[in-house]
Each structure stands twice: as C-alpha cells, then as structure tokens.
Amino acid sequence: MLAKSSTELVRQRNSALVLSALRRHGPLAHTELSDFTKLSSATVSVITADLERAQIIEKAEQQAASGRGRPRVLFSQRRDCGYLIVVVISSDAVQYSLVDYAGRLIDRFTEDRPQEVSGVGSFVASLRDALSRIVARSQLSRDKVLMISISSKGLVDASEPVLRWSPIFGRDEIDFAAVLRDEWPAKIILGNETLLVASALGRQEENRKGFDFRALAALSLGHSIGLGIVRRDDEGGHHISAPNFGHMMHVPGGGLCRCGARGCIEAYAGFYAMLRTAFDVPLDTIPAKFVPIAELDKIAASARHGGRRNQLAFRQAGLALGNGLSRVLSLHERMPIVITGPGVRYYDLLIEGIQEGLAESHVVRMEGMPELRVIVDEQTLVFEGHLNRALSIIDNDVVRRGASVVELRDQAV
Amino acid sequence: MLAKSSTELVRQRNSALVLSALRRHGPLAHTELSDFTKLSSATVSVITADLERAQIIEKAEQQAASGRGRPRVLFSQRRDCGYLIVVVISSDAVQYSLVDYAGRLIDRFTEDRPQEVSGVGSFVASLRDALSRIVARSQLSRDKVLMISISSKGLVDASEPVLRWSPIFGRDEIDFAAVLRDEWPAKIILGNETLLVASALGRQEENRKGFDFRALAALSLGHSIGLGIVRRDDEGGHHISAPNFGHMMHVPGGGLCRCGARGCIEAYAGFYAMLRTAFDVPLDTIPAKFVPIAELDKIAASARHGGRRNQLAFRQAGLALGNGLSRVLSLHERMPIVITGPGVRYYDLLIEGIQEGLAESHVVRMEGMPELRVIVDEQTLVFEGHLNRALSIIDNDVVRRGASVVELRDQAV
DNA sequence: CTAAATTTCTCGACTGTCGAGAAAAAAATC
DNA sequence: GATTTTTTTCTCGACAGTCGAGAAATTTAG
Numbered sequence: 001m002l003a004k005s006s007t008e009l010v011r012q013r014n015s016a017l018v019l020s021a022l023r024r025h026g027p028l029a030h031t032e033l034s035d036f037t038k039l040s041s042a043t044v045s046v047i048t049a050d051l052e053r054a055q056i057i058e059k060a061e062q063q064a065a066s067g068r069g070r071p072r073v074l075f076s077q078r079r080d081c082g083y084l085i086v087v088v089i090s091s092d093a094v095q096y097s098l099v100d101y102a103g104r105l106i107d108r109f110t111e112d113r114p115q116e117v118s119g120v121g122s123f124v125a126s127l128r129d130a131l132s133r134i135v136a137r138s139q140l141s142r143d144k145v146l147m148i149s150i151s152s153k154g155l156v157d158a159s160e161p162v163l164r165w166s167p168i169f170g171r172d173e174i175d176f177a178a179v180l181r182d183e184w185p186a187k188i189i190l191g192n193e194t195l196l197v198a199s200a201l202g203r204q205e206e207n208r209k210g211f212d213f214r215a216l217a218a219l220s221l222g223h224s225i226g227l228g229i230v231r232r233d234d235e236g237g238h239h240i241s242a243p244n245f246g247h248m249m250h251v252p253g254g255g256l257c258r259c260g261a262r263g264c265i266e267a268y269a270g271f272y273a274m275l276r277t278a279f280d281v282p283l284d285t286i287p288a289k290f291v292p293i294a295e296l297d298k299i300a301a302s303a304r305h306g307g308r309r310n311q312l313a314f315r316q317a318g319l320a321l322g323n324g325l326s327r328v329l330s331l332h333e334r335m336p337i338v339i340t341g342p343g344v345r346y347y348d349l350l351i352e353g354i355q356e357g358l359a360e361s362h363v364v365r366m367e368g369m370p371e372l373r374v375i376v377d378e379q380t381l382v383f384e385g386h387l388n389r390a391l392s393i394i395d396n397d398v399v400r401r402g403a404s405v406v407e408l409r410d411q412a413v
Numbered sequence: 414m415l416a417k418s419s420t421e422l423v424r425q426r427n428s429a430l431v432l433s434a435l436r437r438h439g440p441l442a443h444t445e446l447s448d449f450t451k452l453s454s455a456t457v458s459v460i461t462a463d464l465e466r467a468q469i470i471e472k473a474e475q476q477a478a479s480g481r482g483r484p485r486v487l488f489s490q491r492r493d494c495g496y497l498i499v500v501v502i503s504s505d506a507v508q509y510s511l512v513d514y515a516g517r518l519i520d521r522f523t524e525d526r527p528q529e530v531s532g533v534g535s536f537v538a539s540l541r542d543a544l545s546r547i548v549a550r551s552q553l554s555r556d557k558v559l560m561i562s563i564s565s566k567g568l569v570d571a572s573e574p575v576l577r578w579s580p581i582f583g584r585d586e587i588d589f590a591a592v593l594r595d596e597w598p599a600k601i602i603l604g605n606e607t608l609l610v611a612s613a614l615g616r617q618e619e620n621r622k623g624f625d626f627r628a629l630a631a632l633s634l635g636h637s638i639g640l641g642i643v644r645r646d647d648e649g650g651h652h653i654s655a656p657n658f659g660h661m662m663h664v665p666g667g668g669l670c671r672c673g674a675r676g677c678i679e680a681y682a683g684f685y686a687m688l689r690t691a692f693d694v695p696l697d698t699i700p701a702k703f704v705p706i707a708e709l710d711k712i713a714a715s716a717r718h719g720g721r722r723n724q725l726a727f728r729q730a731g732l733a734l735g736n737g738l739s740r741v742l743s744l745h746e747r748m749p750i751v752i753t754g755p756g757v758r759y760y761d762l763l764i765e766g767i768q769e770g771l772a773e774s775h776v777v778r779m780e781g782m783p784e785l786r787v788i789v790d791e792q793t794l795v796f797e798g799h800l801n802r803a804l805s806i807i808d809n810d811v812v813r814r815g816a817s818v819v820e821l822r823d824q825a826v
Numbered sequence: 827c828t829a830a831a832t833t834t835c836t837c838g839a840c841t842g843t844c845g846a847g848a849a850a851a852a853a854a855t856c
Numbered sequence: 857g858a859t860t861t862t863t864t865t866c867t868c869g870a871c872a873g874t875c876g877a878g879a880a881a882t883t884t885a886g
Contacts, residue, residue, distance in 0.1 A: 002433070002649050004451050005426040007842045007873060013418040014843090020415070030865060038417050040844045045866060068853035069863025155779070158746050165779060236415050241745075247775035248743035252736055261775040323665055327740050330661035332654075333571050362660035362674040366568070366578060420842060420872050427874090443834060453875045458835060481884035482832025 011047070012399050014039060018047050019056075019395040022077060023103070024207070027060050029072035048075055056081050056398055077102040082146035082394065085134060085186075086386045087127070088193075088379075089152040091168060091223060091290065094127070098134050101146075101394070103387050107138055113168075120172045124179050131184070145186045146397070149390040150176055151193045151382060153224050155244050161190035167224045167258060187397070189390065192242035194220040196385025197378060198228030199240045201338055203388050206232070215335035217328065219245075219321070220378060221343025221350075223271045223291065224258075229332065240389075245328070246270070250320045255283035268320035271296055271343070277313035293342065300346050314349035321350065322357015329363045329370060336371035340378045347374055425812050427452060428460050432469075432808040435490060436516070437620070440473050442485035461488055469494050469811055490515040495559035495807065498547060498599075499799045500540070501606075501792075502565040504581060504636060504703065507540070511547050514559075514807070516800050520551055526581075533585045537592050544597070558599045559810070562803040563589055564606045564795060566637050568657050574603035580637045580671060600810070602803065605655035607633040609798025610791060611641030612653045614751055616801050619645070628748035630741065632658075632734070633791060634756025634763075636684045636704065637671075642745065653802075658741065659683070663733045668696035681733035684709055684756070690726035706755065713759050727762035734763065735770015742776045742783060749784035753791040760787055 014037070021036040022028055028036070034044045051057045052075075060074040081101040088095040091113075098107040111130055113123070135142060154166030161176040163169070177188045198218040205213045213232055220226035227245030230238050246266040247259050254263030255273065262284075267273050272287040278299045303310035325337060339347065354372070358364050375381070427450070434449040435441055441449070447457045464470045465488075473487040494514040501508040504526075511520040524543055526536070548555055567579030574589040576582070590601045604612075611631040618626045626645055633639035640658030643651050659679040660672050667676030668686065675697075680686050685700040691712045716723035738750060752760065767785070771777050788794065 002426070002430060004430055004874095005423040006875090007420060007423060007840085010418040010420060010423055010842060010873090013415070017415060017417055031863085041865075042845075042867080043843055046842085049866095067863075068851095068861080070849095070851040070865065072864065171779075243744040244776060245743065248740050249736060249774045252732070252770070252773055257775070259775050259778075261778055262773060264775055319665070323662060327661050328744060330658065331656040331741060331744050357665070360665055360675060361662045362670070362672050362677055363657060365672075365674055366584075417843095419844090420874095423842090423873060444832085454834075455836080455876075456874055459873080480832075481830080481882095483834065483880095483882040485833065 014043065015047050015051065015399040016396055018044065018051070019077075019399065020392060022057070022075065023391060023395065027074040027076040029074050031072065033075065079104065080144075081398070083135075083140060083144050084387075084390050084394065085131060085145055085148045086383065086390070087131075087148065087150040088382060088386070089150065089168070090193075091153075094130070096130050096134050097383070098138060098140075099387065101391075103391055107134055109134070120169050120174055123169070124174070127179075128183065131180075142183070143185050145184065146394050147187045147189065147390050148176075148180065148184060149386050150188070150190045151196055151386060152190070153193050153226055155247075156190050156192045156195075156242060161188045163190060165259065170259075187393075189393065191385070191389060192226065192228065193382055194218050194226030194228040195240050195242035196228070196389065197226075197338075197340060197381045198230040198242075198385070199238065199388050200381040200384035201375075202230035202232075202238050202240070203384075206238075215333060217325075217332075217335055217337045218381075219325070219337055219339045220341035221269070221321075221339065221346075222341040225266045225269050225321070226341070227328065229328075229335075231332075231335075243328070245324060248324055248327070250324060256286065258287045265320045265324045269317040274313045274317050275299070277316055278310050280309065296346070300349060303349055311349070314346055315353040318350040318353020318355075319357040320353075322354040322359075323361075324357075325354070325370075326358050326361035326364060329358075329367075330361065334363070334367045334370055336373060338373045338375055340375045340381065342378075344374050344376055424460070427456065428464065428812040429809055431457065431460050431464070432490075432812065433805060435470070435488065436804060436808070440487035440489040442487050444485070446488070492517065493557075494811070496548075496553060496557050497800075497803050497807065498544060498558055498561045499796065499803070500544075500561065500563040501795060501799070502563065502581070503606075504566075507543070509543050509547050510796070511551060511553075512800065514804075516804055520547055522547070533582050533587055536582070537587070540592075541596065544593075555596070556598050558597065559807050560600045560602065560803050561589075561593065561597060562799045563601070563603045564609055564799060565603070566606050566639055568660075569603055569605045569608075569655060574601045576603060578672065583672075600806075602806065604798070604802060605639065605641065606795055607631050607639030607641040608653050608655035609641070609802065610639075610751075610753060610794045611643040611655075611798070612651070612801050613794040613797035614788075615643035615645075615651050615653070616797075619651075628746060630738075630745075630748055630750045631794075632738070632750055632752045633754035634682070634734075634752065634759075635754040638679045638682050638734070639754070640741065642741075642748075644745075644748075656741070658737060661737055661740070663737060669699065671700045678733045678737045682730040687726045687730050688712070690729055691723050693722065709759070713762060716762050724762065727759055728766040731763040731766020731768075732770040733766075735767040735772075736774075737770075738767070738783075739771050739774035739777060742771075742780075743774065747776070747780045747783055749786060751786045751788055753788045753794065755791075757787050757789055 017037045018033055021033055030044055034041045055078055057075050058078045060076050079100040079102045084099045086097040086099060093110050093112050095110045097105060099105055111126060135145060152163055152166050155164040157164055163174040165171055176190055180188055197220060198216065201216055201218055205216055215231040218228040225246035228240060228242050230240045232238055247261065247264040249263050250265045250268055251263040255267040256262055257264035257267035271291045275291050275295060276285060299310045299313060303314055358369060430450045431446055434446055443457055447454045468491055470488050471491045473489050492513040492515045497512045499510040499512060506523050506525050508523045510518055513519055524539060548558060565576055565579050568577040570577055576587040578584055589603055593601055610633060611629065614629055614631055618629055628644040631641040638659035641653060641655050643653045645651055660674065660677040662676050663678045663681055664676040668680040669675055670677035670680035684704045688704050688708060689698060712723045712726060716727055771782060
C-alpha cells in the first residue's frame with residue numbers, strides 16, 4: 001500500500017529539489033533555481049527563506065555584477081551545516097576523508113592495512129581510532145558528523161549497513177551500524193564499491209546526455225570482479241544495485257574460487273585466476289590471497305608477444321566476463337557497459353574473449369553488441385559516488401527534519 | 414532530475430489511494446476508506462464527492478444495517494465508467510475477455526489459432542476481428558474501452574507495447590500500438606505472461622503476509638520457460654520485470670534452441686528439449702515446434718519407473734533451471750521462487766536437478782536454499798495479473814484526468 | 827419516546843503553490 | 857547628475873489541499 005500524500009510532503013519534496021539543484025549546478029541565484037526546478041519564483045522565495053532560517057543554505061557574498069539590472073544573490077549550502085566522513089576500504093589500505101556539507105574535501109589520510117593480522121577485531125579497532133582522529137584533527141564535535149559512508153568490495157546487505165562477504169574478511173560479517181552506534185550519532189551507510197562507481201557514472205551520463213539515459217552497468221576488474229547497475233525510473237530517480245556478479249556461477253563445478261564455491265566468474269577472471277591459468281595450475285588449487293600486479297604485467301607482456309598459454313589466460317577471463325555479462329543483459333534491458341578497475345590495463349587482451357562470450361547469447365543476437373567503454377581512473381569515481389549518494393541522502397534527511405525549521409520560525413516570531 | 418510536486422499532485426495521489434483501497438478490499442464505507450488510507454475523514458469526504466461527481470465511483474445500495482448507529486453507505490467503482498479488454502495469447506489459442514471497471518467479467522471467448530498459417534498478418538487480422546466482435550456482442554461503443562491489455566510468452570519491450578520475440582512468431586515483431594491505434598482510442602499495454610503471474614502473486618503475498626514481503630520470482634515451465642520478478646520498493650510500490658530467462662545462456666555453445674541461439678536454458682528445460690534428451694537426439698537438431706504433452710507424460714511415467722535415459726532428461730532440465738535460478742539470485746536478492754505452468758506436473762522429477770543446480774552456487778552457499786513453492790493453476794494467475802496491472806493503470810489515468818472533474822464541477826455550479 | 831451508538835458531513839485553521847505586480851538595484855542614456 | 861531601462865528579488869492575494877473537531881444524521885436499545 002502506498003503512503004498518503006500531504007502538503008507538508010509537497011514542501012519536503014520541493015525543498016529537496018532545490019537542494020539537489022544546488023548540488024548539481026553549484027551556487028545558484030533565485031531566478032536560476034526557479035528555472036531548474038520549474039517552481040514559481042514565489043515558491044522559491046519561501047523555500048530558500050525557510051532553508052536559510054534553518055541554517056542549511058546561505059546567501060553568498062555579493063558577486064561582481066556581470067550585467068545590468070539588480071545583481072543576483074547566489075545561494076549555496078552552508079558548509080558548516082554538517083559533515084560527512086567517507087571511508088574507502090580497499091585490499092591494502094583504508095582511506096578516510098572528511099567532507100563538509102557543500103561537498104568540499106577538508107581532510108584526508110590513508111592507513112595501510114597490515115596483510116598479516118587481518119582479523120575483523122583489529123580492523124574495527126583501527127576504524128574506530130581513525131574516525132576519532134579525523135574529527136579531532138579538524139576540531140569537530142562528533143554530532144556535527146551527519147553521516148559515515150563506507151565502501152568495500154564484496155557483498156553488502158540490501159537494507160542494513162552490514163558487510164556480508166568480502167574478499168578481505170571472507171564470511172566474517174561486519175555490522176557497521178552496530179559497531180559505531182554507541183560512539184557516533186551519525187547515520188551509517190555502506191555500499192559496494194562498484195555500486196558507487198555506477199552511481200557516479202549515472203550522474204555523469206545524465207548531465208551529459210540529458211534525458212535519453214536509461215541504464216548503465218559498471219564492471220570493475222581487479223583481484224576481484226565487481227558489477228554495479230544504475231537505472232533511471234519513470235520519475236527520473238536513479239536506482240542503483242550491486243549484483244553479486246563476481247560470484248555468479250560461470251561453469252558448474254568449475255575452478256575453485258576464493259569464496260570457497262566452484263566455478264564463479266571471479267575464479268576465471270580475477271587476477272589470481274588468470275595467474276592460475278597462465279601457470280597451468282590445477283583449477284582446484286586454493287587461490288593466492290594477493291597477486292602482485294607486476295606478476296600479471298609479465299604475463300600480459302608475454303601474451304602480447306605471442307605466448308599462447310598466457311593469451312589463453314586472458315581469453316578465458318574474457319569469456320567468463322562475456323558470458324556473465326550476457327546473462328546480466330538477459331535479466332535486464334540492454335545497457336552500455338563501462339569497464340574500469342586496475343584490470344583495464346589488460347583490456348586489449350581481454351576484449352576478444354569478452355566479445356566472444358557476449359556474442360553467443362540470445363540477447364546479443366537480438367539486440368546487438370552492447371556499447372563497451374573503458375575508464376581508467378576508478379578511484380575518483382568511487383569517491384564521487386560516495387559524495388553523490390551520501391549528500392543526497394543527507395539532503396533528504398535534512399529536509400525531512402521540518403520540525404526544527406518550525407521551531408526556529410516560532411522563535412523568530 | 415525529479416519532477417516538482419504540487420497540491421494538485423497531492424490530490425491525485427490521494428485519490429488514487431482511495432481507488433486502490435477500493436480495488437483491494439471491494440466496496441468500502443467512508444470510515445473504512447479513512448482507516449485504510451490513513452486520510453482524515455474530511456479528506457475522504459472531499460475526494461469521494463469529487464470522484465462521484467466525475468462518475469467514477471457511486472454509492473452502493475443501502476445495505477441491511479448490521480449494527481446500531483447510522484448505517485454505512487458503501488462506495489464502489491461505477492461499473493460503466495469504462496471497460497477493459499484482456500487478450501491472452503497462448504501457443505494454440507487466444508482468449509478474449511471483456512471486463513468492466515469494477516473488474517467483473519462480462520464476456521469471454523477463445524479463438525483457436527490455426528497451427529499452419531501462423532503469419533503475423535493473419536494473426537493481426539483475427540485480433541482486429543475478435544476485438545470488434547467482443548464489443549459488438551455487448552453493444553459497447555469503442556471509446557468506452559479504456560484499455561486493451563495483451564499478454565504473450567516471449568520478449569516484450571520495456572516501454573512500448575511491442576512484442577520483440579515470441580515462441581509463436583519468432584523474430585517477426587508485432588507493434589500492437591501501431592496495429593490498433595487507428596481503430597481503438599484505448600491505451601494498449603503488453604506484458605510477458607509470467608510477468609503477470611508474478612504481479613498476481615505479489616499482490617496475493619502482500620495481502621497475506623502484510624508488510625514483510627520483499628520480493629518474489631515466478632517461474633513458468635512449459636514449451637518455453639518464463640520468469641517474472643516482483644519487488645516491493647521503499648514506498649510500497651511493486652516493480653515487476655520479465656527477464657529473458659528462458660534464453661539466458663546456460664551452456665556456451667550448447668544445445669540448439671528454438672530461438673536459433675545455442676545453449677539457452679530453454680534448450681535444456683523446455684518441453685521439446687526434454688524430449689530431445691530423452692530420445693537421445695543430437696543437441697543441434699532443429700527443435701520440434703510443438704510437443705504433445707502426452708508424449709512427455711509417457712517419458713515421465715517411464716522415468717518414474719526407473720527409465721534412466723528419461724530420468725536424465727528431467728535431471729538435465731532441472732540442472733539448467735537450478736543453475737539459471739542461482740544466477741538470477743546472484744543478480745538480485747534472495748527471494749522465494751514460485752513454480753507454475755504445465756511443467757509442474759513433472760516437479761517430482763525436476764526438483765532434484767533444480768536443487769543440485771542451485772546448491773553449487775555462492776549465493777545459495779551463503780544464504781541458503783531459497784523457498785520453492787508450486788502453484789498449479791497458472792491461467793487464473795495470468796488473468797488476475799492482467800486485472801491488477803490494467804485496472805491500477807486505469808485508476809491512475811482516470812485520476813490524472815482531473816480536468817474533467819473540474820469541468821463537471823463547473824457545470825454543476 | 828429518549829438515550830446511546832455510529833457514521834457522515836461541515837466548518838475554520840493551517841500549509842502550500844502560483845501569477846502578477848511592486849520594490850530594489852545596477853547599467854545605459856540623455 | 858537625473859532619468860530610463862533592465863534584471864532580479866520580494867510580496868500580496870487567490871486558490872487548492874489536508875486536518876481536527878464537532879455538528880448532523882440515522883439506527884438500535886431500552
């Protein structure tokens with residue numbers, strides 16, 4: 001059953017609309033807000049006045065008048081309205097970033113994760129410590145931090161910030177909400193890394209191509225394989241999801257995967273899997289935990305000079321990816337695929353297998369080969385995705401807390 | 414970018430809420446409407462008055478007063494507000510039903526589809542003819558038909574009523590909107606058959622289990638294999654989709670499928686495929702167009718009495734289904750699977766393979782075996798799904814045409 | 827016939843959006 | 857320098873929508 005609607009909800013939605021226009025286009029004047037949101041000038045006045053009173057946005061400094069007529073006054077987020085901490089967990093390090101409400105980076109540091117003592121307990125301890133440190137360095141009080149946005153590779157719960165499975169901690173689950181609840185009033189969200197990449201790409205795509213954007217998949221190649229899908233619904237919202245692509249079954253009873261199952265896509269297309277094929281190690285060998293990328297570079301170099309066994313490694317990886325992608329396309333609509341992650345450096349060796357793996361399927365025969373694109377810089381996209389997702393959730397929360405606005409208004413009278 | 418909100422939209426949404434409560438629970442009194450929708454009594458008064466004025470709902474006959482106090486007056490849809498034609502295309506026949514706005518069946522007939530002359534042209538001609546006939550028999554004018562809801566097996570376009578591929582017409586596409594536009598002012602919608610089954614099951618599930626329903630997959634077994642997925646979003650709406658499951662790749666380069674590709678799930682689990690395995694016919698043999706179910710019954714009987722080759726046919730079909738389902742679960746969340754269609758009569762022979770095919774995968778190892786349920790009566794679900802989908806779209810359209818309401822109000826003054 | 831119970835309807839208060847026009851403020855013009 | 861033009865922002869009144877409270881309607885119980 002759908003929820004009822006009311007005039008307050010209208011205000012909430014339209015306020016959120018104003019904030020999202022500000023996010024998308026930077027500081028905007030009254031008139032521009034009215035243009036972007038299609039709201040009437042009068043409505044924009046009321047909403048901006050409310051938001052200003054609630055200390056969420058502020059009028060920017062008078063800018064140099066650029067034309068004639070009354071000069072514009074720009075609205076922008078109040079940077080001190082609240083803060084966001086972004087935590088990017090990767091296999092060898094954890095990056096912590098402190099960001100203000102306007103999306104500007106204030107502080108950042110990276111902590112190496114020792115390979116040996118990789119228990120969940122010690123990781124959580126260092127997480128707690130680092131989070132304390134990052135607010136201390138900027139002399140912020142904890143309750144000014146509105147959200148902690150965490151990302152990792154692996155399988156993330158759909159509704160709660162729980163890491164179900166990860167290449168780093170395996171089946172040792174981490175419930176970040178439970179871990180941080182007592183120390184941090186902030187909202188905790190967790191996202192699969194490639195999900196965030198997809199989110200960032202979706203935003204870019206919409207800005208670029210306007211309204212013909214429908215859906216897009218991001219495929220991240222590396223030690224593990226990630227997939228993120230972003231789709232635009234009828235009302236213009238973006239739905240993002242992170243399928244468990246790397247561990248989708250490729251060949252029943254096939255090569256042993258890091259996850260303990262057999263025949264996963266990752267067991268053919270992950271870095272360790274390509275190494276395994278190249279060295280002709282039996283497929284049921286327990287996979288190496290970490291593969292120095294230099295190793296793979298050597299294999300790639302050999303393959304590029306005609307080494308058959310090494311070519312085969314990349315070809316099999318490509319086939320696994322192509323077959324898997326064809327299955328994804330069977331279950332969704334046709335969409336462009338953006339390939340990223342450290343593995344794109346072997347794109348020239350993988351592409352043939354990928355295309356062959358795609359070509360055999362019914363969907364591709366019907367609708368043609370999907371558009372394949374390559375983007376090298378994954379890290380920037382991950383961070384962008386964090387900001388997209390976190391700040392837009394914060395905006396919605398902030399707007400929902402209408403009570404505080406009313407409070408302030410009452411005090412003013 | 415999201416659309417702006419306004420007070421009219423609030424009214425639209427809440428009117429739709431009232432109509433949907435009426436759909437879900439049958440005729441309701443003022444108080445009950447207020448309870449179900451959580452709208453205040455005053456609001457319900459205004460909305461029902463508007464809808465009554467617009468001749469969309471009506472006050473029912475005074476019912477026998479059941480308690481003391483002022484007796485309730487029940488609101489219900491005006492049956493003559495508009496009509497819906499439901500067209501169910503199956504491999505050997507097409508069923509036409511005429512339904513009024515309250516969802517009551519008025520007329521129904523079935524036309525056999527001759528197997529030999531199965532061109533799109535002759536099919537469209539007989540469709541046109543049958544549609545004309547069904548309104549003529551009830552002496553309805555065509556513009557009272559608000560919607561024609563069509564279903565077929567096969568691949569349906571996501572946004573337009575275009576049949577992209579079907580087991581009946583192959584790659585000969587049918588654009589139902591284009592075909593019927595000149596003769597029918599009605600809105601034309603087309604849905605995959607199993608999508609509608611999923612929709613009906615989703616509705617049932619929500620009514621039964623209340624709010625803990627998250628998602629559900631319907632799997633239809635028969636000559637071809639269909640899958641429908643229904644998911645509840647955060648706001649309580651249902652999203653339904655019909656993946657191209659039957660033609661998802663099972664084994665690269667595997668058995669030849671009716672669609673012309675190789676290795677589709679259907680090429681292992683469709684009726685013709687099971688027959689092929691049972692008779693040990695080479696996998697690249699062009700599949701039989703139609704398989705009399707008595708043939709398969711014989712094979713099943715033999716399998717149940719220990720016939721190894723015949724057992725293998727069902728086992729391989731089960732494996733294909735199980736592997737495919739495991740891939741679906743990898744790409745979505747865990748959800749119960751409801752199996753239906755004529756193939757459920759062989760469920761006892763298939764289940765072992767299905768479970769084995771599921772068991773090997775990462776998701777199932779992680780989250781456990783999904784709940785499997787069997788429902789025999791598929792036809793009823795298909796029709797229910799048609800009504801669900803079509804009538805709720807009609808409700809939304811009717812409510813959106815607020816202009817007419819205003820018009821009528823002006824005339825009344 | 828009156829009181830109690832129950833449902834429906836109505837009224838005033840409040841919130842929200844919108845269009846039009848007033849007010850503000852800078853550049854252009856005389 | 858005063859006036860006009862242009863552009864932007866603000867304000868006011870009209871209108872649409874929801875809500876709570878209580879009045880009105882209508883039946884049963886006693």
